[in-house]
Amino acid sequence: MLIADAFFYLFATTCVAAGFMVISARNPVHAVLFLILAFVNAAGLFILLGAEFLALILVVVYVGAVAVLFLFVVMMLDVDFAELRAGFLDYLPIGALIGLILLVELILVFGSWVITPEISAHITTPTPPIDKVSNIEALGLILYTKYIYFFEAAGVILLIAMIGAIVLTLHHKEGIKRQSIVTQVGRTRDEAIEVRHVEPGQGL
């Protein structure tokens, strides 16, 4: 138990510290790298909770894809982050207020479980208990059976998103030279080479 606790505090402190560095780092690239650090530590916290699937998804999707995308955007777009952050301190009171509201809400949510324990009776637990099957297995058991309809519908929604992005942004410009393998390969010697007889000392 002690080791698990130690790891919890290690992951949690690193995560909070990395989160703080994300908003305070001067260099935006550093900020994204700290964001990745925060993600990885959050994944560690999930593993401690026994949610290994969520942890792996976090690493694969957020670190592997989203954070790298951020990195690209930060590096490609010439945004002056120092200027964006100029009024940072002015917004601190509002930020603190929002943080306070979130804190109160969290306390209320957990408080409601303490005050009215019968609410937790409403929470349905259709999945098998965690000590019998791992949660990847539990997800797999229902994702393609009970939730197949939702799963496929979500897939079609993503397809529409893809079609939409292509329809709205792809413009075929006229007069652009493109590589055409067929014409390249189909060229014969006669079209490609012209034999000229050059007189000595004359040039073309």
Added chain:
Amino acid sequence: MTETVSPIVNYLSALPEICLVIGAMALLMLGAFRGNQTADLICWLSIGLLLFAATLVVVMPATGKVAFDGAFIMDRFAQFMKVLTLLGSAVVIFMSFEFMRSARLQKFEYPILIILATTGMLMMISANDLIALYLGLELQSLALYVIAAFRTDSVRSSEAGLKYFVLGALSSGMLLYGCSLIYGFTGTTGFSGIAAAATPSVHNLGLIFGLVFFMAGLAFKISAVPFHMWTPDVYEGAPTPVTAFFATAPKIAAMAMFLRAVHVAFPDITHQWQQIVVFISIGSMVLGAFAAIGQNDIKRLMAYSSIGHMGFALVGLASGDQAGVQAVIVYLTIYLVMNVGVFACILSMRRSDGMVEEIDELAGLSRNSPIMAFLLAMLMFSLAGIPPLAGFFAKFYVFLAAINAGLYVLAVIGVLSSVVGAYYYLRIIKIMYFDEPAEKFEPMPGALQGVLAVSGVLVIFFFTYPAPLVAAANIAAKSLF
């Protein structure tokens, strides 16, 4: 846990949706490999696919059995609404050819996005679970956002798409917030489970709070006041066939979803949602009547008209009984027929230098093309609700249902706003018949002529034989109770 249904039964009950999605993907492949020169062919194939799906819906047994663990239901109500939606979508594609050709918008993705949006609508109609409802809604909305912005060379079309997208995302957020509260306070997302938990004996403030947000999200999709702000701008900015689509099929599907959600998931707390429906109904009717008066753009006018009509349909919903649902179904059917006809006219408002959208351009239409003017006038009379045209019966049934349910104030306000609304419909007729003729329009394409003729004939002669529609609506309404 419900009894296990064999997978094949599940898939069979969703066969039309599956066919549409597979067909859309096949057409996408065809378009991707053959390019935009196949756009016309793909439009025709899409119409065929939609009609095929409609045939499937008709021949399939509509037993009211649930599939996919209660997420999907196929009953008489779903059957009727699905056929209506599929026909609406097919007619819109049929009307688009000429416009798309002249606007050089012949992209093969257009009919495919309409098919996918229609799939979403069918899922909304059959949704018997909050997650299924939301997924269907997003499937539909996402495709609609894209086709609203379809005209990438027009700033207004892009603006329409963006505005629709941002406000639609906001409304989805509200809907989801409501769903999460409903789920939190009932412990289930299935409509039957919610109905069992939402009883009047239990005073459940959190559930009602969730219901309000849920209905706000639904009201946005049918563009009911106070969630109507996007409608005029989107209708005006989107390409006209897309506007015609927005005004027909999605409205019907969203209203069907609204009907099922409140009647199946909250049957025992009718008095809770009735107040909300009465409020948005009055708001929509009054705003639709007054705001349309000052409009000069016919697409904007139709936007306000559709807001008003949704208000009238909500009158039937407000009565909260089977007669009310039947009235809404009749209303939506007639609304679809009328709107398709009017948009056939709007799509043929074309001069040699392009489309025109000002109402004044209709001046003297009675002398330039008397038949079109006559049919449009009949449609306008019908939209205004003047007997003996179909629109009168639509309004008659909803007001009758409201009066039988004791909602006298609502019915009186409805009749009064219908009188105010008659002004701007009659103004169009006055412009067509009594103003100095404007320049002639280009001759009307055959497809639009056909649609207008069918729509006009149905609207004019509905009173001679209304029984089949009323009977079908009755059977459909019965399956919700």
